Amino acid sequence: MHVTRRYWTALTLATLLAVAAVLLVQPLLVVGAAGIGAWLLVHQALFVRTVTRTNNGLSVTQSVTREQVIVDDEVTVTFDTELSRAVAGRVEVAATLPLGAESPSESGRQVDIEADGKDGGTTFTVGWPMAGRFEFGQPTVTVTDELGLFESTFPAEASKPLVTVIPRRPRDVHVGEGGEKVATAFGDHKTGDFGLGLDPGEIREYVPGDTLRQIDWKATARSTVPHVREFEEETDRRMAVLFDHRASMATGVTGETELEYARQVALAFVEYARSEREPLGLYTIGNEGITVRYRPTAEAESYSKIQTALYDLTPMDSSRSSSEQRREEAAEPRDIRRNADRLQDDDSPFGTNLRTFFATAETYVQHIADDPLYNTVRTQLAEIEGTVTAVVVTDDRNRAEVREAVTLASQHCGEVVVLLAPRVLFEQGGLTDMEAAYDQYTDFEEFRRDLAQMDGVAAFEIAPGDRLDALLTANTPGRATTTGDK
Amino acid sequence: MNGNTTRTRIGAFGTIFVASAFAIAGGLPGLLAAVVVGVSWYALPSIVVFTIGQFALGALVSPEQTPLLLVIAEGGLLGILSGATAETNRSAQSTAFVVGCIALFAVGSWASYHWLDSIWRTTAVLAVAVTVGAYGLHRYERIALGLVTDTPPPDHE
Numbered sequence: 001m002h003v004t005r006r007y008w009t010a011l012t013l014a015t016l017l018a019v020a021a022v023l024l025v026q027p028l029l030v031v032g033a034a035g036i037g038a039w040l041l042v043h044q045a046l047f048v049r050t051v052t053r054t055n056n057g058l059s060v061t062q063s064v065t066r067e068q069v070i071v072d073d074e075v076t077v078t079f080d081t082e083l084s085r086a087v088a089g090r091v092e093v094a095a096t097l098p099l100g101a102e103s104p105s106e107s108g109r110q111v112d113i114e115a116d117g118k119d120g121g122t123t124f125t126v127g128w129p130m131a132g133r134f135e136f137g138q139p140t141v142t143v144t145d146e147l148g149l150f151e152s153t154f155p156a157e158a159s160k161p162l163v164t165v166i167p168r169r170p171r172d173v174h175v176g177e178g179g180e181k182v183a184t185a186f187g188d189h190k191t192g193d194f195g196l197g198l199d200p201g202e203i204r205e206y207v208p209g210d211t212l213r214q215i216d217w218k219a220t221a222r223s224t225v226p227h228v229r230e231f232e233e234e235t236d237r238r239m240a241v242l243f244d245h246r247a248s249m250a251t252g253v254t255g256e257t258e259l260e261y262a263r264q265v266a267l268a269f270v271e272y273a274r275s276e277r278e279p280l281g282l283y284t285i286g287n288e289g290i291t292v293r294y295r296p297t298a299e300a301e302s303y304s305k306i307q308t309a310l311y312d313l314t315p316m317d318s319s320r321s322s323s324e325q326r327r328e329e330a331a332e333p334r335d336i337r338r339n340a341d342r343l344q345d346d347d348s349p350f351g352t353n354l355r356t357f358f359a360t361a362e363t364y365v366q367h368i369a370d371d372p373l374y375n376t377v378r379t380q381l382a383e384i385e386g387t388v389t390a391v392v393v394t395d396d397r398n399r400a401e402v403r404e405a406v407t408l409a410s411q412h413c414g415e416v417v418v419l420l421a422p423r424v425l426f427e428q429g430g431l432t433d434m435e436a437a438y439d440q441y442t443d444f445e446e447f448r449r450d451l452a453q454m455d456g457v458a459a460f461e462i463a464p465g466d467r468l469d470a471l472l473t474a475n476t477p478g479r480a481t482t483t484g485d486k
Numbered sequence: 487m488n489g490n491t492t493r494t495r496i497g498a499f500g501t502i503f504v505a506s507a508f509a510i511a512g513g514l515p516g517l518l519a520a521v522v523v524g525v526s527w528y529a530l531p532s533i534v535v536f537t538i539g540q541f542a543l544g545a546l547v548s549p550e551q552t553p554l555l556l557v558i559a560e561g562g563l564l565g566i567l568s569g570a571t572a573e574t575n576r577s578a579q580s581t582a583f584v585v586g587c588i589a590l591f592a593v594g595s596w597a598s599y600h601w602l603d604s605i606w607r608t609t610a611v612l613a614v615a616v617t618v619g620a621y622g623l624h625r626y627e628r629i630a631l632g633l634v635t636d637t638p639p640p641d642h643e
Contacts, residue, residue, distance in 0.1 A: 033595075035592050
């Protein structure tokens, strides 16, 4: 119980009367002091009765719309209070939020029950800026008497909802082609061929065409039928992951960006390489060039280093270099050729003047030569000995440079795996207009297929599976064509 | 201070009683005191009006000479003081409890003055009674709310 300024004022007046009574020898003033003292005591007794009645008769219910949310999501809380009987005085019941939760002002999550009132309720939203498990606290009840002399605050019994906030992270990582998931993208490549080598393989019956030196004489003697022993083909295959973490990879909501999804896929490649003890290298590509370089090696600790490097990667800031801006503005050669073809038959002054600019692709070549991804392929992959599987992880923002980089990689490497994040599936609000989004996705798919048709190149999409499903479902004939952003 | 509780019907009757007693008992100074109490009742919180009235009563009325006027004036002051309670609590029982307790304390203090024959002793007894009563109620509330536990405080060595 706390006393207010009004209480102290009344007590001061009582003291004044008492002191004056002693000094002036006036017994009537003692009676006055006794009157005020009694007045304060009686109101205190009445207030205590109000408080105990409130405590005994108050029931508080607090419930949440969802018990599991993602970071930065909001939950609506319903907060209801009811007194078994009305009390004299003002009762305020405030919800106690867990630490780390965000809500509007305290008044927004407080219920006031005026004198003679019996119930009240409110709803408010709570934001969750951090992950964890959060339990609501006991609501706080504040009772004030009607004369404003006393105030008491105490906790109330109530249900305490528990909210689990999970961090934003890639969910339902889709790796596939044209919306279809594939399982072989995660580093699988053709291995286990039998041929010449040192490691013994299986023994099988002789078939015409096998050489004499392949015959396993011991097995032949045991079975009396000619048998040959095969040896596992030795391979010096190496894998090099080229991971793009330029500003465009930041597209998407926090925790579910292109980079986050790409990271998950790249980490799967690391796990695969570790399990197969396949030499693995990593080249991360920033706005101006390579930011991290680990040459392919099969040392145990190198996999951990690469994993750590991938976990540490963040998108570069969005300040674009001038060369990057030029690349974005550059058209692809096939566009240039198409436009040049159109101008061939145009004899107007407009066409004649423009033809000059389409006569050479030098500018385009210059732009591509400046590209960090292309440069990395050109300078780094060529240095790696043996058969290299290049894994290019990027998005579809700068298609011309991706195409040229992959073309060059396919010339250097035995196999190229391209993993592309379609921007339309990551942009916030990207699926607001489903038809437009589907057009963009179709365009992306065409680009992916172009890449996949190159020799030794396999191209896959990396996307949030739920958003891709929503896009494809909405554009399936017979379904709604426009829905909200999921 | 207590602005919402000054001008109640009971307070108005109390003020009339007090002012009448002052006017009858004190002549011109009594009239002046009556006006002061009336204006105070209109403008100031009831607890302040009660204090002013009590000072005026002590100055104007002699208990030995005019006991009836004293009772009327004290009754009026009691009405001023308890008027706000009657208006806010609305329950007749609560109001009767408040009025009865105040009257009991007032009579008790007057009786103890006559029994002890000392103003300062009476004042001391009153101060102790109010303090013990207030603290007792405070402790009772804490216990009733379950905010007092039996857990001993940690040792500080």
